[in-house]
Amino acid sequence: MQTIALVGNPNSGKTTIFNALTGTNQHVGNWPGVTVEKKEGIIKFQNREYSVIDLPGTYGLGGYSEDEAIARDFILKGDHDIIINVVDATNLERNLYLTTLLMEMGAKVIIALNMVDDAEKRQIKVDYERLSKELGIPVVPTVASKGRGIDQLMQKTAETIGRKNHIRDISYGKEIDEKVAFLKDIIERHQIDREYPSRWLAIKLLENDEDVIGKYQDNAAFKEGVLAEVKKTTDEILATSGMEPEMVILDKRYEFINQVVSKAVVRPKEEIDTISDKIDRVVTHKYFGIPIFALIMFIIYQLTFTIGQDILGEALAGGIEKLGELVAGWLEAVNSPEILNLFIIDGLFGGVGAVLEFIPLIMVMYMMFGILEDSGYMARAAYIMDRSMRALGLHGKTFISMIIGTGCNVPGVMSTRTLENKKDRMIAILINPFMSCGARLPIYMVFIAAFFPKHGGLVLFSLYAIGIIVALTMGKIFSKVFRGEESFFIMELPPYRMPTIKGIGLYMWEQVWSFVHRAGTVIFLVVSLLWILSILPYGVEPYSEDSILGIIGSFIAPIFRPAGFGTWQASVGLFAGIAAKEAVVGTLGMVYAGVEEGARLITSIQGVFTPLSAYAFLIMSLLYTPCAATIATIYKETNSKRWAWFSAVYTFLIGWTGAVLVYQVGRLFGLA
Amino acid sequence: MEIRTLDSLAVGEKGIITGINGGRTATIRLFEMGFNRGSEVCIVKNDIGPIIVSLAGSKIALGWGLARKIMVQLKEPSMQNAEAWDKGGMKYADNSISR
Numbered sequence A: 001m002q003t004i005a006l007v008g009n010p011n012s013g014k015t016t017i018f019n020a021l022t023g024t025n026q027h028v029g030n031w032p033g034v035t036v037e038k039k040e041g042i043i044k045f046q047n048r049e050y051s052v053i054d055l056p057g058t059y060g061l062g063g064y065s066e067d068e069a070i071a072r073d074f075i076l077k078g079d080h081d082i083i084i085n086v087v088d089a090t091n092l093e094r095n096l097y098l099t100t101l102l103m104e105m106g107a108k109v110i111i112a113l114n115m116v117d118d119a120e121k122r123q124i125k126v127d128y129e130r131l132s133k134e135l136g137i138p139v140v141p142t143v144a145s146k147g148r149g150i151d152q153l154m155q156k157t158a159e160t161i162g163r164k165n166h167i168r169d170i171s172y173g174k175e176i177d178e179k180v181a182f183l184k185d186i187i188e189r190h191q192i193d194r195e196y197p198s199r200w201l202a203i204k205l206l207e208n209d210e211d212v213i214g215k216y217q218d219n220a221a222f223k224e225g226v227l228a229e230v231k232k233t234t235d236e237i238l239a240t241s242g243m244e245p246e247m248v249i250l251d252k253r254y255e256f257i258n259q260v261v262s263k264a265v266v267r268p269k270e271e272i273d274t275i276s277d278k279i280d281r282v283v284t285h286k287y288f289g290i291p292i293f294a295l296i297m298f299i300i301y302q303l304t305f306t307i308g309q310d311i312l313g314e315a316l317a318g319g320i321e322k323l324g325e326l327v328a329g330w331l332e333a334v335n336s337p338e339i340l341n342l343f344i345i346d347g348l349f350g351g352v353g354a355v356l357e358f359i360p361l362i363m364v365m366y367m368m369f370g371i372l373e374d375s376g377y378m379a380r381a382a383y384i385m386d387r388s389m390r391a392l393g394l395h396g397k398t399f400i401s402m403i404i405g406t407g408c409n410v411p412g413v414m415s416t417r418t419l420e421n422k423k424d425r426m427i428a429i430l431i432n433p434f435m436s437c438g439a440r441l442p443i444y445m446v447f448i449a450a451f452f453p454k455h456g457g458l459v460l461f462s463l464y465a466i467g468i469i470v471a472l473t474m475g476k477i478f479s480k481v482f483r484g485e486e487s488f489f490i491m492e493l494p495p496y497r498m499p500t501i502k503g504i505g506l507y508m509w510e511q512v513w514s515f516v517h518r519a520g521t522v523i524f525l526v527v528s529l530l531w532i533l534s535i536l537p538y539g540v541e542p543y544s545e546d547s548i549l550g551i552i553g554s555f556i557a558p559i560f561r562p563a564g565f566g567t568w569q570a571s572v573g574l575f576a577g578i579a580a581k582e583a584v585v586g587t588l589g590m591v592y593a594g595v596e597e598g599a600r601l602i603t604s605i606q607g608v609f610t611p612l613s614a615y616a617f618l619i620m621s622l623l624y625t626p627c628a629a630t631i632a633t634i635y636k637e638t639n640s641k642r643w644a645w646f647s648a649v650y651t652f653l654i655g656w657t658g659a660v661l662v663y664q665v666g667r668l669f670g671l672a
Numbered sequence B: 001m002e003i004r005t006l007d008s009l010a011v012g013e014k015g016i017i018t019g020i021n022g023g024r025t026a027t028i029r030l031f032e033m034g035f036n037r038g039s040e041v042c043i044v045k046n047d048i049g050p051i052i053v054s055l056a057g058s059k060i061a062l063g064w065g066l067a068r069k070i071m072v073q074l075k076e077p078s079m080q081n082a083e084a085w086d087k088g089g090m091k092y093a094d095n096s097i098s099r
């Protein structure tokens, strides 16, 4: 099977093209750095199958950050038969830089000239036939988001894959060209076993590319024969031009690009002050930026609450309850064994059902996040937060990973790959779990419904805000502890786009599906397992303190007494939450469902918690040890068991301290 | 014309990049993202927080540290233009470099 690799700048539309080609639904977002790992898919075209690889966006082949390094390594390895270089038509000068690097490599390339609709709107005229001729690369115009040009792109790709290259060599000026040719000769004469074309190797050596040089470190012939010549040549160029060869080469690449662009692109004289600018003037305003962001978030939580919970959620909860009663009646009618009844009614309906009730809420919340993401606002949020982040010694992009963490901490932790600096990345990983993810929502909702029904939006907002504040505070502490060089901030702000139904729907579906999926797998397993523990040893009163589960819970419970929720049920719930956060509600639902016949979780906990201890419990749930999947991701990303353990333990301590503080201080003020 | 650092430009001012005065990594990074010699940048925002510039049709936010490394030649002294604008809606002088 032949392999097609998608390569391009961040936010140029690679993933959209990937989805259009393979019919998959990978996450697309209107900001740079959505894709941070390599994704594979299959396309069948004219009875042949091709493997398609979506790579993280990259501006060059320097591989400065983890995600760019993934793209770079893949491209250099050369395990592909053709590269589709996705190029943003509104932004050719900058996008073509990567193209020139691909051309130098002698890779087989075809250009998908994407976003031609945007270009048209902004009156940027691209003569793509001319562009193709100037570069020696086939060019296919596309509007990936509307699926236009995708067939032609695939047609052209299939044609080009079997053909010889016609790519033009880029000239770096007479002097460098001669030196390149000279080095190329030397490389060939030394017959070094190499995977790359010799001209490219010569250029990279002149550019002093450490990775490439490192590859041949152990090769004696290379070291003595070639590197010495490179050094001499470099000095000569430095002497005549007064510039490092790599700078000269960089310059010349852009010179080449400018020539091409001047022939193939006509831009309007004055860029029209677009709506984009007007919106930006407001949302990135120096005083109003952060309040606007806070307001948007508050509105989202308020709407989530009223629409997702009070209207839709109640309806679904009622439905699940009715179904439970129906099934209970039916089970009795068919005389099924008592133990099975217990499991189905308490374990499934009481436990897993309590989790599923929150589907509408997840839908509404992530629909709104989807709108924010698709519109391009998220990158602005990162921008306005940069100043505060910097004051805390954090990198502005850390905030992006924090926002992604509000969906789920797993992609949140992974998105830190875009941070170039090791220190920044480490901090971003360690503070991500404090960002409240979707799986924690059910816990909040149950307790809000039971204790704070009038101030739902406010309580929800306070939890998210506390999560952010704790994350930033810990970030500040870590930035003092870790050492590392100073890092710089640079980020493209994508143009605002009208969010599409499809984009929002996809985003929402992704969240809902993973929620339902976990409910059916992890949560089901955990609840089942705990259910068994709660009816054993045989003959014990189910769900009582004397069951194995009760004994375990009672053993843990004392440590939560200072926080006001030292019951064995709460302890077991929190413990289960380490498997997956929804399990907290699942477990509570199960253990309380069995105690009072037919009582809903909300009414059960009203007798056990007070508003104050409930809020303390929420703080604990927000901050304590992340779920197993997140810990595993932290292990994978840091490549260190120690950090994974550390993140599990220190978050627990912080959660506990926070809960105790809330409870004790609250009591001092006479709250209960 | 005078050479200044990018961070010293005011909103609306345009400059042509003449060079980057920084370490190797920063320099290459900036080049890769389009801050190469000869390209035109226009300041969109420069108050607190990172500077926003428009560059070849896209908007880029960059921190002060980086902005200070970018040397530009001022293209349109904005005061003059702003005055011209105030005095009866004269059009901006058309001295944009044709590509």
Ligand SMILES: Nc1nc2c(ncn2[C@@H]2O[C@H](COP(=O)(O)OP(=O)(O)OP(=O)(O)O)[C@@H](O)[C@H]2O)c(=O)[nH]1
Pocket (backbone or CB within 6 Å): A008, A009, A010, A011, A012, A013, A014, A015, A016, A017, A027, A028, A029, A030, A031, A032, A033, A034, A035, A036, A056, A057, A058, A114, A115, A116, A117, A118, A142, A143, A144, A145, A146, A374, A497, A503
């Ligand atoms: N107007 C328009 N928008 C597009 C087109 N193609 C993609 N988009 C939008 O551009 C944004 C970025 O698309 P992605 O596919 O996520 O870009 P990417 O290159 O994979 O981005 P990274 O994952 O950050 O590297 C999304 O909001 C898309 O909906 C197009 O042809 N026209």
